[in-house]
Amino acid sequence: MGNKEPQGKLGVMIVGLGAVATTFITGVLRARKNLSNPIGSLTQYDKIRVTENGEEKYLGYKDIIPLSGLDDLVFGAWDIFSDNAFQSAIKAKVLHPEELKTVENELKSIHPMKAVFDNEYVSRLHGDNVKASSNRWDMANQIREDIRNFRKKTGVSRIVVLWTASTEKYLKPDLKIHGEIEFLENAMKADDRMNISPSMCYAYASIAEGCPFIMGAPNTALDIPAIWKFAEKMSVPVAGKDFKTGQTLVKSGLAPIIAMRCLGLSGWFSTNILGNRDGLVLDEPDNFKSKEISKLSTLETILDPKLQPNLYNDYCHEVKINFYPPRNDNKESWDNIDIFGWMGYPMQIKINFLCRDSILAAPLCLDLVLLIDAAQRAGKSGFQKFLGFFFKSPMYDYTKNEIPDNNLYTQYMSLRKTICEMGGYHLTDHC
Amino acid sequence: MGNKEPQGKLGVMIVGLGAVATTFITGVLRARKNLSNPIGSLTQYDKIRVTENGEEKYLGYKDIIPLSGLDDLVFGAWDIFSDNAFQSAIKAKVLHPEELKTVENELKSIHPMKAVFDNEYVSRLHGDNVKASSNRWDMANQIREDIRNFRKKTGVSRIVVLWTASTEKYLKPDLKIHGEIEFLENAMKADDRMNISPSMCYAYASIAEGCPFIMGAPNTALDIPAIWKFAEKMSVPVAGKDFKTGQTLVKSGLAPIIAMRCLGLSGWFSTNILGNRDGLVLDEPDNFKSKEISKLSTLETILDPKLQPNLYNDYCHEVKINFYPPRNDNKESWDNIDIFGWMGYPMQIKINFLCRDSILAAPLCLDLVLLIDAAQRAGKSGFQKFLGFFFKSPMYDYTKNEIPDNNLYTQYMSLRKTICEMGGYHLTDHC
């Protein structure tokens, strides 16, 4: 409804041409050739039961709202390393080299532009494909120019900017700096490096150019009123933060079981081993803090001590991430959950998830790019709650005492309801 | 709304005074004395967000519909062993003896009536507290008389009959025998032991006496049109089957995560070790078959190959139960789940649930007894879909191509929606 049909190509400009980005791109390129399936993508697979003319039927998302097709995507990227997408994908060791070779030429044609970067925010990485810049405002302007050049060069009609780069060190939002657009712009111009992260420059630049921005890492770039207001003013939707992939995906699905059954919780211990660049960056305590805050928040609103003080008071929730090189991208999580039931008797659940970071993140990239573009065409702007399903830390307005929804099931319902509304359909699923 | 306030005491007549029943009773008795909490019970803990006079608030179930209180319950039982509830609880080794001693007198006063029993249906158990009976019709009549006597003796105003006894060998429903009330009655009178299980006699007798019946085991006693029609005719609600406690509880909560994320499934292997009487009975292949059919059905409607042939075609789903005496009632499950994602890459999830059979089942007993009684007072009859949340194999009308709902989340929504409807409230939860 009011959702305009996509015209022309859709540019996807990715910050960070690493494991996630190259896996996403390769999967799209191979799907175009029918060489592999974009499994895990809701825009490509999920079906919604709707009623049309009194008849029940299942429709895919594309049948409900106009979405760009896989053939319509045109990729660009920034990275602090100069490897092209093929070289980067080989080094990432996520996908079999034979599979990469089937789209070798396409991948090799994607050369990353120089990135804006500040080693203070990601101390473990040292790349040389970095722009010189005089201050944060200059950083943002250079990115804006990159976006305009990309648009010109490729002829795409719309662009989405997607952050798949590293976790920055924790930057706590401060309303005096991040509360209003002018405050933010002033701090950028004053080169306030303490309070302006490079990812904020990308977000600002993207919105300034009218491009939706997606934050896949736990960086707080989008978690500030200045950005929300700017996005609304520019009619740009934004979404974040931190792709919900492995452990937190399962946690946000399992915790509701405990809550629904009114079982008590005394502790939840979560540990992770991973060996990719993400693991290397998070081995630094400052950067881990961003991730930890994001991961810990999951349980709070599902197992709520205020609502159920006899069940969820004072439970111990620990999240650890360990850099363990033998695993590369094949991260693994182990959870121990201590619950109690009837008459207080204790029980335990252990979950061991042998997953793959980029394999789980890639379909989220595709879905978020397609859906945020559709949202923009449908006239939506500011942060998009209906996309919370895809994130560890869904956005919410903390200045208004809003409570974030971390329950995977209600997130899913919210996503589908919004899609139906955008398409003018009525969701008739079970609940 | 039309839901009558409960008057007088509520009789709870339990078939099988074993581990589950004595844990349920002990927990209720101790809760009355504020010695322990009925954790895991939705009627005692869960809260629903409703809007009243434009104001949002959270209400417990008791605030929405009239429910009997814990003080109103009066317990009776049948069992093939003559141990009283205290002796049986000690032997079950579920609860600490010191806890049992705090309600020793109350437990000792519960002596099981003689049960109707057929060794052909439960070959591993040999009890001597068994009624002599000439045929299945006589069995049902003797139970009816027990119910009438219990009502007279205790003065309860209403009675619910709850099956917590053993799993019988698999009895496949046959519409020629189980399709109509008369067929069923004729088969009982003709003593058709092949097609009439003892549990059917309990269900029939219970309904005939106007008492709701709950089937906690995977027995098919309630899965037949004759019983549905009889229940409707007698204005009696029934609910089953097979309490959703350990592994299947987690499975019905975890499988939707896979489905919601459009990840593929190639296999799900589930094994269990348990050492209680349940484990002993299920060590017999004929009896295990009842359980297996019940447990296997869980995934079919959540991960549906017809709706998603590329994701859920031909997956291998295996469920095993192993009798392992060292564990007693502390059953444990181990699941290995083989999923695949983007471009078909495989991943694995393992779940190890160290649970307690009776601890998980007891709060379901309490909730089902209170809710089915409320349903009867609200005028409901026949099988109750809204109670499917509590069962591994929720009832549905398979003669009309209905599809059962196995998704824990939609079951939960359905439960709460019905409770709100019964109470005249509008559910305003997230979705």
Place this chain on the structure above:
Amino acid sequence: MGNKEPQGKLGVMIVGLGAVATTFITGVLRARKNLSNPIGSLTQYDKIRVTENGEEKYLGYKDIIPLSGLDDLVFGAWDIFSDNAFQSAIKAKVLHPEELKTVENELKSIHPMKAVFDNEYVSRLHGDNVKASSNRWDMANQIREDIRNFRKKTGVSRIVVLWTASTEKYLKPDLKIHGEIEFLENAMKADDRMNISPSMCYAYASIAEGCPFIMGAPNTALDIPAIWKFAEKMSVPVAGKDFKTGQTLVKSGLAPIIAMRCLGLSGWFSTNILGNRDGLVLDEPDNFKSKEISKLSTLETILDPKLQPNLYNDYCHEVKINFYPPRNDNKESWDNIDIFGWMGYPMQIKINFLCRDSILAAPLCLDLVLLIDAAQRAGKSGFQKFLGFFFKSPMYDYTKNEIPDNNLYTQYMSLRKTICEMGGYHLTDHC
């Protein structure tokens, strides 16, 4: 000492050209080309600390006793399917196709001879590359002829016969039939199919031709005095049974920890999922019985109730194998171990082994072939206790109340001591 240097080539005739055999062969062929390493092989990697002229040093097995080199092996095979080794390896899905292609020609040149087979013993497999035979004696004679032809055709100087084919249904040894050579020969001639398995025919034929025989499956072909006596008479060493690969390998290493620490055991539950042909065959209860007996025996002599009645009395030991096709050859085991310590307090150990059947079996094939050949050259005959390290059910003379050694560590010491003795060295390792 007295161990003759190997002269000429060593023929390796393998019964069953399936996953294990083709993985073994491929690994040897690739190692010859320096394309991969024969990891897991003691003959290629293990070192023994010895003292020579007062000086301590570490020697490989090849430096202690004369062993054939990888270049000296010449492969032949029997199978009920006519696929050559390349085709079979591709179907087995154990090794990456690219790796197989590097030795494609060599693999393609290995065509299996027709096998002798009896569907009664392996009911789940149906192959057509099977010899016609009039009786068991004729079966053995045809195999003998195959061996003689192979020797002639290839010019090898010595031959070892290695069973890597399927598990047969359980055949309980009966001294009246299997106690003496003549009894056995008579039963073969009388075509006593009940008591003479096809694998016995292979073992008999192999010994008759002077070739050592290795039983990699749990078949009882070698567990009979008739074969031991025949082997001694013919100066042929034999070894078995049942390669110790995944779960039992860990079990035979972990159980001694419990024993050494004098901790008690109340139960050990072992389950397995595997999807290869082995899993298919063992899905048949008759065949599983052979495996179960073999696997259950492991604990008996390590955690001995006679020696430690307070610690190891009446523990529950269960072993399950489940056919689970999604896994192919990548079998996985899960063990739950219930132990108790100081004052009887219970503790639990869980082990989850994600292993690969053929990857673990292949180096055992190599070691057994090389070591049994060396043993023969050193003048050893009959069953070889020092090779017990490699087997789930090491051979022992049950007619003389011998006790088998299942402890991995003492097996390892025994292996190394014998090798040192054969080589004239004195083992100076720690103990």
Place this chain on the structure above:
Amino acid sequence: MGNKEPQGKLGVMIVGLGAVATTFITGVLRARKNLSNPIGSLTQYDKIRVTENGEEKYLGYKDIIPLSGLDDLVFGAWDIFSDNAFQSAIKAKVLHPEELKTVENELKSIHPMKAVFDNEYVSRLHGDNVKASSNRWDMANQIREDIRNFRKKTGVSRIVVLWTASTEKYLKPDLKIHGEIEFLENAMKADDRMNISPSMCYAYASIAEGCPFIMGAPNTALDIPAIWKFAEKMSVPVAGKDFKTGQTLVKSGLAPIIAMRCLGLSGWFSTNILGNRDGLVLDEPDNFKSKEISKLSTLETILDPKLQPNLYNDYCHEVKINFYPPRNDNKESWDNIDIFGWMGYPMQIKINFLCRDSILAAPLCLDLVLLIDAAQRAGKSGFQKFLGFFFKSPMYDYTKNEIPDNNLYTQYMSLRKTICEMGGYHLTDHC
């Protein structure tokens, strides 16, 4: 042989009257009354096969060497908290209160003497049962006086001092301070707090009084030549360090399986959750370092990269300990082990050990006390290698390039061989 019969009572003076100590004492007291069994104790259960007069038989340790009986032990303690043993045991929540009550009087009679303590070494604990002292030399002298008083008061003929107190922060041995007795004494007199830990004062005092000293924590008090020389000079045996209880026990038993099978290792990730006082202390990085160094050393000598560079080069070994209060003393470990086999194919082993810290440590206390006393009577002095079986970091002379033995099996052999030698028997076990 030459091992003198024990005369009189044996005093056991324990530093740290916490969970381990009270569990040890309670188990001994209850065993005296036949109320529970000292399971896990080799001195009470293990049997050795010996040959006497040409006959094989199994003998317990007590039949081979003279050992004090459980009735001969007299307990004393120091602690920074003034709780008596009963109060401390109740707070530790290791044993059921009903069990403690059966020896309540005996436990209540054990009042801890004031401890010497330095908050710099254990920053998370704050006790007030602490001696005032002017310097380290004074500390040692006060402890010596306590020992002499205890001897006088109780009339015991011999005393062993056992450290079960907290892990101190890491103190790296420095030969200039810890290399000679005089250096050490001078540093104590000079009150060199940086280089003299409180546990060194206990060790020094104990040896000065002629009492064997056992270090159950990872403190380096015994890991210095000054102490070795002093112990030899005073004819006192000492043993340490760090009781081998949960994860490391399994690790030191499992790693040899990998080594014996010549499988490769790419990584071993070990994590732990525990909630007792030990967990609290180790939550401090300085203290964890002591533990980490101790735990990491286990693999080095079992999976030796110098001996097997193709198998054990550059593997990643991580050990984590997490303070997780819901677990109290019931610590739990999770290990992920990445191995590789034939042709380099990877496999994984996961171990989840639900253990109990004090239940595993208590029998080690008993065995070490009895065996070190026997060693002293047999004339042994200095550090005792044969007791390495009980420790995570067995002692060895690192100034002489000795290599520690971490292999549980060879440690076990060494223990039993020494016991046989002390008793004049010849060990005839398998290897």
